[in-house]
Amino acid sequence: MQFVTSDLIQLLIGIVIFVTALGAAIFAGRALGIFPREWLNLHEWAFVLKILGIIIFALALHLTSIATHFPADEFIYGRF
Amino acid sequence: MFQSTEFWAIFLALIGVFWLLPAANARWRAAALAAASLVALYFVVGLQLPLIIIVAATPIWLHVAIRLTHTLGQRWPTIAWAVGLLPILVAWVVGKEAAALEASPLSVLFFIGFSFVMIKCWTFLRDYHDGRIGEPELLMTAGYIFYFPTYISGPMHYFGEFDDAVRKPEKLNRQTLVDSVFRAMLGLVKIQLLVPLVMPFSLVVFQETGPTNPGALIGAAFAYSLVIWLDFSGYCDLAIALSRILGLRVPENFNNPYFASNIREFWQRWHITFSRVLTSYMFIPLVRTLQARSGLHPRIIAFIAYVATFAFCGYWHGPTLNFLLWGLYHAAGLIVYDIYRSRRRSSHAAGMETSGASVYGRWVRQGMAVALTFSFVSMGWILFALPLSVLVR
Numbered sequence: 235m236q237f238v239t240s241d242l243i244q245l246l247i248g249i250v251i252f253v254t255a256l257g258a259a260i261f262a263g264r265a266l267g268i269f270p271r272e273w274l275n276l277h278e279w280a281f282v283l284k285i286l287g288i289i290i291f292a293l294a295l296h297l298t299s300i301a302t303h304f305p306a307d308e309f310i311y312g313r314f
Numbered sequence: 315m316f317q318s319t320e321f322w323a324i325f326l327a328l329i330g331v332f333w334l335l336p337a338a339n340a341r342w343r344a345a346a347l348a349a350a351s352l353v354a355l356y357f358v359v360g361l362q363l364p365l366i367i368i369v370a371a372t373p374i375w376l377h378v379a380i381r382l383t384h385t386l387g388q389r390w391p392t393i394a395w396a397v398g399l400l401p402i403l404v405a406w407v408v409g410k411e412a413a414a415l416e417a418s419p420l421s422v423l424f425f426i427g428f429s430f431v432m433i434k435c436w437t438f439l440r441d442y443h444d445g446r447i448g449e450p451e452l453l454m455t456a457g458y459i460f461y462f463p464t465y466i467s468g469p470m471h472y473f474g475e476f477d478d479a480v481r482k483p484e485k486l487n488r489q490t491l492v493d494s495v496f497r498a499m500l501g502l503v504k505i506q507l508l509v510p511l512v513m514p515f516s517l518v519v520f521q522e523t524g525p526t527n528p529g530a531l532i533g534a535a536f537a538y539s540l541v542i543w544l545d546f547s548g549y550c551d552l553a554i555a556l557s558r559i560l561g562l563r564v565p566e567n568f569n570n571p572y573f574a575s576n577i578r579e580f581w582q583r584w585h586i587t588f589s590r591v592l593t594s595y596m597f598i599p600l601v602r603t604l605q606a607r608s609g610l611h612p613r614i615i616a617f618i619a620y621v622a623t624f625a626f627c628g629y630w631h632g633p634t635l636n637f638l639l640w641g642l643y644h645a646a647g648l649i650v651y652d653i654y655r656s657r658r659r660s661s662h663a664a665g666m667e668t669s670g671a672s673v674y675g676r677w678v679r680q681g682m683a684v685a686l687t688f689s690f691v692s693m694g695w696i697l698f699a700l701p702l703s704v705l706v707r
Contacts, residue, residue, distance in 0.1 A: 252508055281489065284496040291499035295506055304510040306317055309518070309545060 251294055315466055316502065316552050320357045324350055324462075325556060332560055333486075340481040344457035347480070351460035355427075359465065365425045368405075373455040375401065376435060380442050380450075391443035398439040406432045410633035427465045429630055433591055434459055438473045440595055447474050454480065463556045467549035469567040470587040476562075483561030490558060498555035504548030509541055516541045517699040524700075524707040531696065538699055539692040543572065546585070572691070575683035576655075577647040580691055588627075597623045616652060620645040631698070636705070640697035647690055 269279045295301045315321055328350040335342045352370060355361045361369065379398030380387075387394030409423025438455070441447045450473065458476045471479075484490070513519075516537035525531035550567040557564040571584035581589045597619050604615040621642065628641020696705070 247507075249511075251503060281492060284492050288492075288496050288499050291496075291503050295499075295502055298507060300510050301503075301506040304506055306505050306509070306545075307315060309509065309513070 247294060247298060251290070315358050316549075317506070318358050321354065324354045324358065329559060337483060340477075341451060341453050343480050343483075344451070344454040348453060348456035348460050351457070351462040351465065354462040355460065355465065358462070359426060361425060361427075362422075365422065368423075369427075369431065369460065370456075372402065372431060372435065373452060373459050376438060376455055376459075377450070377452050379439065383443075387443040395439045395443045399436055402432055402435045410629075414633035424633075430465065430468060430470060431459060433470055433588070433630075434473070437470075437591060437595060441473060447477070450477070463553040464564060467546060467553065468585070468587055469550055469553065469565050470591060471564055475565065479557075479562040479564070484558070484563060486559060486561055494555040494558040496555075497551050497558075501548040501551030501555065504544040504551065508544045509548070512537055512540050512544065517695060520700060521704065524704045532693070535692045535696050538695045539572065539688070542695065542698075543568075572688050573684055574687050575680055576687055577644065577651050577690060580687055581644075581648075584691075592623050592627055596626065613652070613656075617649050620648050620652075624648070634701060636697050636700065636702050639702075640694055643694050643697055647694075 269276075274282065328346065331346045331350070332343060335346060337343075352366060355369060356363070356366050376398065383394035383397050386397070405423050406428055408420050409425070409428060412418035412420035413424035415421075438447075438450075438458070442450070454477055455473070457480065458471075458473050461476065464471065515534065517531075517534045518538065518541065520526075520531070520534060525534070547568045554564050554566065565587055567586050569583040569586065571580055574580035574583050600619045600622060601615055604610060604618060605612070608615065610618075624641040624645035625638060626641070627644070628637040628639070631637045631640070
């Protein structure tokens with residue numbers, strides 16, 4: 235049961251990251267408009283959000299066991 | 315490869331050496347890239363010493379070949395190109411066939427990255443004999459052939475692009491660094507987190523046992539579409555991002571391929587650097603040759619060129635029959651799309667089709683075209699991912 239729960243949590247984390255990254259890629263220009271301009275300009279917001287993204291990605295890679303245990307070298311497109 | 319400590323140690327050392335070397339001295343930068351790449355191929359990719367020697371000998375052979383065939387190439391560039399490529403092509407085919415038969419010591423020639431090396435040699439020799447590149451420097455050629463961030467999965471840059479990138483490296487500023495690290499992390503997330511999440515639902519689970527029923531097979535094919543895109547584009551994200559940190563621009567390999575509205579557009583968006591090689595170095599020369607010598611109808615010529623090009627594309631991906639069938643499946647798709655497109659043009663010319671569809675209608679049509687193309691490509695992955703022995707069981 236613990237295994238299933240952990241799998242589901244990881245699946246949810248994966249979905250959230252995927253949807254966030256996809257959404258950010260598609261709506262990046264429009265989404266940046268919601269951040270207050272009096273603090274930072276659009277360019278600076280994009281910069282800060284990318285740093286935040288790097289931290290989130292690093293945490294996701296470090297904390298999810300599925301990522302730390304996956305033998306990615308066994309599945310590479312170029313392995314032919 | 316990108317998961318190993320050795321990789322990052324070599325990469326960080328390379329950044330230091332690469333940026334310490336004077337920008338004006340491209341030869342030394344190329345030498346640093348070549349040396350670091352050979353070390354990475356041994357310690358990270360895991361190529362054994364005999365294979366490292368074969369890879370290391372490749373640029374030397376290319377330079378010997380262009381010297382030997384220089385005069386011949388001025389008159390018959392295609393023959394000169396073929397002479398230079400022949401030993402590499404033979405080794406590549408022998409390795410593939412030996413691996414497919416699983417019985418020969420020659421299967422060691424089926425080593426990781428050789429298919430990419432072969433394409434690099436092909437385009438290098440062709441570009442030299444067609445005059446697209448000047449007299450290359452050996453160290454630059456070595457750096458080009460071995461360049462380890464793109465060694466396993468591409469993108470496949472041309473020699474001219476690599477030479478330009480090393481001679482005119484881009485400056486690394488705060489913005490470029492953050493963009494590159496972000497992209498590299500996104501690539502790692504795709505490879506290490508998203509691929510293993512989707513993989514259990516994909517065709518990979520049927521590789522040993524075969525599909526349980528057609529519905530499961532179709533669902534798994536759609537999931538595999540995601541898996542293969544995430545994995546392949548993830549490696550390319552890493553290769554492009556790390557290259558940018560070194561100041562080297564590497565061409566993009568993907569442009570939202572699953573949003574393509576037809577199969578021709580799909581191949582302009584998927585594995586772009588390989589598609590452009592197939593188009594410029596195989597499809598177009600074949601069409602021109604057949605046009606000049608065969609007297610066949612242009613459409614028949616195009617069909618022959620599609621079949622030949624995609625049969626090669628399939629074989630390049632794997633030596634077994636399922637890969638060949640995958641290539642021919644795409645050739646058939648392109649042929650059908652060409653017929654459809656020319657009929658549609660004829661209808662437009664004859665004024666039989668109304669072009670005044672509403673915006674909503676156009677959106678629906680576009681959406682259906684994207685869904686149809688995605689479904690066609692996804693079903694094709696069944697042939698790509700599963701051996702025929704498993705499929706016909």
